[in-house]
Amino acid sequence: MTTGGRFELRSAQFRRERQASWQELESLLQRIENSGLGVLSHDELTQLPLLYRSAIGSLSVARAISLDRNLVQYLTGLAQRAHLAMYSGRRRPIEGAALFFARRFPQLVRSFRIPFAIACGSLLAGVLIGYQLTRHSPDRYYGFVPEAAAQDRTPATPTAQLRDILYSKPTEGAALDVFATFLFDHNARIGISCLALGFAGGVPVILLLFSNGLTLGAMAALYASRGLGGEFWAWVLPHGVTELLAVVLCGTAGLVFGAAILFPGSLSRLDRLRTRGRDAGLLVLGAVPMFFLAALFESFFRSLSQDPGLRWTVAALVATGWVLYFVRGASRG
Amino acid sequence: MAESAAARTVDVLTTDGTVLPFEQAPLFNRLGALCVDQLIILVVTGIIVIGSLLLLAGTLGAHVLSLMIVFNFVLRNAYFSFFEVRGGGATPGKHWLRLRVISRDGGALQPEQVLVRNLTREFEVFVPMSVLAAPQGMFPDLPPWAGALCSLWLVVGALFPLFNPRRFRLGDLLGGTTVVSMPRTALGSELVDAPAERRGMTEHEFEFTSAQLGQYGIDQLQVLEDLLRVHDAFEHQETLVAVLRRVEAKIGWDTPTPEARAREFLAAFYAQLRRHLEQKALFGVRQQHKREGRLERGGSPSEPPR
Numbered sequence: 200m201t202t203g204g205r206f207e208l209r210s211a212q213f214r215r216e217r218q219a220s221w222q223e224l225e226s227l228l229q230r231i232e233n234s235g236l237g238v239l240s241h242d243e244l245t246q247l248p249l250l251y252r253s254a255i256g257s258l259s260v261a262r263a264i265s266l267d268r269n270l271v272q273y274l275t276g277l278a279q280r281a282h283l284a285m286y287s288g289r290r291r292p293i294e295g296a297a298l299f300f301a302r303r304f305p306q307l308v309r310s311f312r313i314p315f316a317i318a319c320g321s322l323l324a325g326v327l328i329g330y331q332l333t334r335h336s337p338d339r340y341y342g343f344v345p346e347a348a349a350q351d352r353t354p355a356t357p358t359a360q361l362r363d364i365l366y367s368k369p370t371e372g373a374a375l376d377v378f379a380t381f382l383f384d385h386n387a388r389i390g391i392s393c394l395a396l397g398f399a400g401g402v403p404v405i406l407l408l409f410s411n412g413l414t415l416g417a418m419a420a421l422y423a424s425r426g427l428g429g430e431f432w433a434w435v436l437p438h439g440v441t442e443l444l445a446v447v448l449c450g451t452a453g454l455v456f457g458a459a460i461l462f463p464g465s466l467s468r469l470d471r472l473r474t475r476g477r478d479a480g481l482l483v484l485g486a487v488p489m490f491f492l493a494a495l496f497e498s499f500f501r502s503l504s505q506d507p508g509l510r511w512t513v514a515a516l517v518a519t520g521w522v523l524y525f526v527r528g529a530s531r532g
Numbered sequence: 533m534a535e536s537a538a539a540r541t542v543d544v545l546t547t548d549g550t551v552l553p554f555e556q557a558p559l560f561n562r563l564g565a566l567c568v569d570q571l572i573i574l575v576v577t578g579i580i581v582i583g584s585l586l587l588l589a590g591t592l593g594a595h596v597l598s599l600m601i602v603f604n605f606v607l608r609n610a611y612f613s614f615f616e617v618r619g620g621g622a623t624p625g626k627h628w629l630r631l632r633v634i635s636r637d638g639g640a641l642q643p644e645q646v647l648v649r650n651l652t653r654e655f656e657v658f659v660p661m662s663v664l665a666a667p668q669g670m671f672p673d674l675p676p677w678a679g680a681l682c683s684l685w686l687v688v689g690a691l692f693p694l695f696n697p698r699r700f701r702l703g704d705l706l707g708g709t710t711v712v713s714m715p716r717t718a719l720g721s722e723l724v725d726a727p728a729e730r731r732g733m734t735e736h737e738f739e740f741t742s743a744q745l746g747q748y749g750i751d752q753l754q755v756l757e758d759l760l761r762v763h764d765a766f767e768h769q770e771t772l773v774a775v776l777r778r779v780e781a782k783i784g785w786d787t788p789t790p791e792a793r794a795r796e797f798l799a800a801f802y803a804q805l806r807r808h809l810e811q812k813a814l815f816g817v818r819q820q821h822k823r824e825g826r827l828e829r830g831g832s833p834s835e836p837p838r
Contacts, residue, residue: 208807209814211724221719235620255550266810268754269720269761276715279552282544283620283632286640295617295643303644384605388654395655395689398702456706469705473636476706480648 210265217257221277224250228277231284251281304485305528307478311451314458318450321405322443325412326419333420343417352418358425365427365434366505383494386442387487390449394456394483401457408450433507436514437500442493444521445486452482540698542710544638554712557631559699562711566657568625573611577604612653616646630714637708649707652689656702660690720761724803738800744783744827745808749819753809756802760795772798784827 207215227247230238239247258274265271308315332339337354344352352361396403415435422431459475460468496517504510541553581600615623621633621641633649635641663683693699704710759775762768772794779801780788789797812819 208724208803208810210806210810211722214722218719252548255546255548259550264810264814266750266753266806266813267723268757269717272715272717273719275552276717278546278550279544279554279715282546282552283634299644384601387605391651391654392659395652395702472705473708477644477648477708480651480706481644483651484647 210261210267210270213257213260213264214267214270217253220250220253221257221274224254224281225277228280228284232280236284247281248285251278251285254278254281299481300485300488302529303481305525305530307481307485308448308451308525309530311455311478311482314454315447315451317454318404318408318447321408321450322412322447325409325414326416327412329413329416330420330423331416333417334424337421337424340417340421343413345414352421354421354424358427361422361425362427362430365430382497383491386445386494387490390445390486390490391483393446393449393453394479395453397453397456397479398460399457400461401454404450404453404457408446411446430507433510433514434501437510437517438493438496440514440518440521441489441496445489445493448482448486448489452479452486455479455482542634542636542712544634546638554634555715556699557711557713559693561629561631561713565623565625565629565631568628569611569623570657572624573607577607608658609650609654612650613643613647616641616650617643621646626711630716631711632714633709634712635708636710641709645707645709647707649701649703649709652701652703652706655686656689656692660687663687723757723760723799724806738797738804740783740801740804742808744785745805746819747783747823747827748805749821749823750809751820752822753802753805756798756805760799760802769794782822782826 223246227239227243227250236244254274254277258271258278261267261271261274329343333343340354352364393404393407396407419428419431419435422428455475456472456479459471459479463471466474500513501510504513540556542556544552544554546552580603584600612623616633619627622631626632633641633646635645663686689702692702698710700710756775759771769791773791776789776791776794776797779785779798809819
């Protein structure tokens, strides 16, 4: 009683019949992996999905009938490579960015009204409390404004000098772009770390926004106590509108992230993080160019225009622009 | 074994319902790819700094510095995203080490996912690096113990992959992505198709009964396959002979085969065992393991099965 060796094994026959198409797919994949889908001719491009489906089919058959481990491993690998080549999602980076800012970003911001309101609220609360407390007892200024941020602007500074800072002319033009890029690098990194802070449940995000608000409020109080309140805001707001908005958006992202960890709802934490984390990251991504714009405004416009009226006008225009962008942008469809 | 193996693959379901088990990339390879990429960034930045200093030193001065800051920011933040979006999930470093970023849900890797997974790099790579480089410089205002605690917290981002079983980076978690190793199994030759068997030469000499073949299961078949696929090694002959003797003892083979024909015997045994097992599998019986005990000389069971 023998098992007989004269008839070809089914799995060997299966392999002999399909092998050519696997090798054809493999050579196509080799070229795609090295230099992208673009190198394929029209015919090869139409061939690819067919070969992919045939490889997937072969894999299912091989798993069922073949005990040749090398064959099954090879087919698994081939199907995986083909799958990645078919669904690689290669895009033109520029096109994606344009689409993002035209449609996705404003829609995204609108969909997170509540965290945005909380982030805004934390910042505004900081400003108000810092302002009130410092108006009543100027000594608190030292507590709210760190030395590095104060830069000679303390209650001890004479009014004239405080005013000079608001209208200081740039000493040399060349330094402006250095200042702008430094500001941008610094602010954008703060914004990005806001997202990472969300990891701790979002509490540090609120604290960060609040304490930044305290600093701003305390400084405003200092200037207001010398009768320079309006001019101070005219100095801050042209770039501050954009910058504070970007900070609040980063804070919103941190809160969204934190909420996904604390309150995963009906999903598992991992799944909730995946959906919400992506949105949070995109908010920060959108905010980074805003920091760039703000830094440009801060270093160029502020030094070039000395007139409070013009400063107010520009600040109002910028604010209107942002409100329109976020409230109306891509609202249809 | 099965459990840890399951944790190391990402099962992707294709549209036709076939499961593709992608193998999660080892942490060490990912670190290697990161080093390669960082090196590229460093070298490119270095070349541009030196180049611009040499070319423009006198004329532009401070403008070069500002360009440098922007350029460094862009390079540091956009390098990974740019290549992962354009190159279908692989930076030059990953390409070199045969790693790919894939979307965990099995769909196409979206640009958004790539951007998000690279957003956290600042926190995961650059901040911990500066903490390690200058631990006391990070928090000059704090007392040493508080500074140490804060530094520790900042390093957590970098160590995050060590604290979850699937070795996700924080960015992978957010982006819904993961890094996998690209498969590299080449198609070996068909062992059953060997000319000797096709010509029907073996049937007189090495012919096994189904009782003899039934001694072994799929596990042993595949060990034998690995053995037969090795061709070049010099000491390999010893292993073949050792296996030959064990098989002979197990199936109760009459006459000892000469050592020189060990490969021939095992190839024939492999071919017939595979036919036997594949036929059984077709009827729904997958015999995974070998049987206990051995057959007596002549190939009859030492004790009747029933």
